[in-house]
Amino acid sequence: MASFGFLQRTAPSTLVEERPTCSGRCLPVIQRCRGWARGRLTTTERRAAATHRVRAASTDVVCFEEPHDIKGGKAVAAAAGPAVDKVGVLLLNLGGPETLDDVKPFLFNLFADPEIIRLPPAAQFLQPLLATIISTLRAPKSAEGYKAIGGGSPLRKITDDQASALAAALRAKGQAANVYVGMRYWHPYTEEALEHIKRDGVTRLVILPLYPQFSISTSGSSLRLLESLFKSDLALKQLRHTVIPSWYQRRGYVNAMADLIVHELRKFDDVPSVEVFFSAHGVPKSYVEEAGDPYKEEMEECVRLIMAEVSARGFSNTHTLAYQSRVGPAEWLKPYTDDSIRELGARGVKSLLAVPISFVSEHIETLEEIDMEYRELAIESGVRHWGRVPALNTNTAFINDLADAVLEALPYVGCLAGPTDSLVPLGDLEMLLQAYDRERRTLPSPVVMWEWGWTKSAETWNGRIAMIAIIAILLAEASSGQSILKGLLLAE
Template sequence: MSTSREHASTGRPASDRGPTGIVMMNLGGPKTQDEVQPFLLELFADREIIQLPLQRWSGPRLARRRTKGVQKNYQDIGGGSPILKWTEAQGRGMCERLDRISPATAPHRFYVAFRYVSPKSDDALQAMHADGVRRAVAFTQYPQFSCSTTGSSLNELWRASKRLGLHDAFDWSVIDRWPTHPSFIEAMTDTVRQGLATFDEKDRDDVVVLFSAHSLPMGVINRGDAYPAEVGASVHEVMKRLDYDHEYLLAYQSDVGPVPWLGPSTETVIKDLGAKRRKNVLVVGIAFTSDHIETLHELDIEYGELAHEHGITNYVRAPAFNDMPLFQDALADIVREHLASGEPCTRNYGLRCPGCVNPQCRNIINPIAPFKRTPVTSSPKNKLYPTG
């Protein structure tokens, strides 16, 4: 079983309190063709990610109907998702840097917790317990907060702690968002500069920078989810560092299922830019921290073909962070500042969405310090969410 528990070897012996454990949370992706259908079955059954009509029946049906197509997409990019490889590389680099810049909390070890494919939260927690971790940080790998991404990952982490009898095993804090952290913005800006440098100098001033983020169902957005505002904040800070020297747009990708999704869609925007005779487009995955199916297939292959069909002759995607040292610097800076603050979370973490009906949301089990958490809206829907 894969646990992705690794740490930087710096020659520093572990203290009596044990290492500082950093759980790197993300959705994950199938590593093989055989993992695709189980992944989709779990995804479309999860009401914290997407709510479908008659979900108990429609979720499995949608997953099975999409399996062959999704398997083909993964085959096109090498057979499986590289997200675990890149997350592990980022975790190693982060811990190596943390051991140098935060010796008081060293040694540091990272643990990967994906949602629907191993290593999952149970794997991470069991590995942490075996390694003697006491101080633990739940570190979302989604820079911009959403209840459907960071929120659902945290809820599953707490459920797994309960299932394993590890509710009191760790002293927890949460890095729940970092959309405008200076080190993240600098790394993202660097990828944009790299992308712009691939255009001929004569075309560079004409480039439209198209920021693309994963879409969310409008049912999530209309509850008051922070995601659109935080994605917009990231875009603003990147363009500010670029002195607003290019035209830019923000769009959303990867909508699936028979429900309304946040727009405008990246697909529609690409078509519209082609219709307006724009020839030079740089796409930037503003919400992604590594290459995976949404970048390698959707942005590169599907939208690349679409762009050329609609007359966009120079369509380029800015590189993902992957093993980029500047991004590993950013991860380490974010964790170091968080550990030094002594805070359990950001001030906004405990503020539920106005329409929240999930009793689990905005929780931290055994937090390092008290935090303010608003109550859930009373509703018959409270019972629809899993508790363990």
């Protein structure tokens, strides 16, 4: 789901022109994205632009009469809103199994997602079979992890609490709104949330993924599902909406993270010696290098902004950014969290403060992977003093900032906003996803299964043969009960 990166970097300026009927804020902004094409801006220029994004809300916007009204390469001015205006906010999240019995079907939903495991077009009919096999193999180990944190994921309850807190914060700021939760892989599913939105008669919708940084495999997957649901439902096609793809650079979010870090740092006896260790969820390296996923760039900028705020408060601690939760044999973003912990221990670091940077809710990757596995690894590696920054959950400053983000997005419902807010522009679903179908062929598989062949034809047939062989091995494992690939699939 590389559309956001590609749209923001390569969308041609001819897509939009200024219309005399537009208000003062309707400007031809698409051409301003062109300077972000790969390699066009230096690191210094990107950081300067990022600083501007933090200091000022986006004011450049192109408005459409309907969310999908783009004819002849031109956008027309936004029409007046309906007489009865009802605002909704849709929070998107991953979801998680609430009981141990939910683990296997949850994993099936995860691996059945073509954004997680992509098969060649000729083999896509095998996706459900492959998802069944992988979820069957991984379920026992995953169930152990969920058992260790109480028998299920707390993600649904926390996300419901965040929705309630956000609705209250919006009311306090003078904006009535219904807040809905749509999970990608478990209840309440996105489809369920959309049914509630239609039933409640929402006329303006702000779509807010609960992922601070955009990635193909998180926000991207959820938004691709939304796009298909919108296209298949006449009522949803007519629903005026906007998407906030990422919000890692917002001042309220940065301050909330800095608050938590400073609070935990003060618990250490020797504060200056503490290494601030940011652990983010990993993504395949190929997503970033070949598919244009902005996740790594947004993550690095996010950490820089947070540490600049921590430093401004008088703490000059060194920090590390690493990536956790990799799956399979392909190379993921480095450095890996486990490798970085070992290296820090070998360098003599004795105090470590873990910061789960890509997560805004406690779930298995914070409560089990970080709190148990990585804490134990840190102690084994020589770390003597361990701390962990809690996830934001319903942190007041965080929720208030999300409310502000929603209020700032409402004027742009049915519009494509300029690139001054983040590396990924605010915008309407279809507009944001236009580049996806055009560039999908460039998206690599997260699992490299073959690399031989001298001609295009040979590579194609080698790939087909390899896929058939792998499916045969997996079927043999399922029937015999002996796992040939289990160690590979369960690799961390």
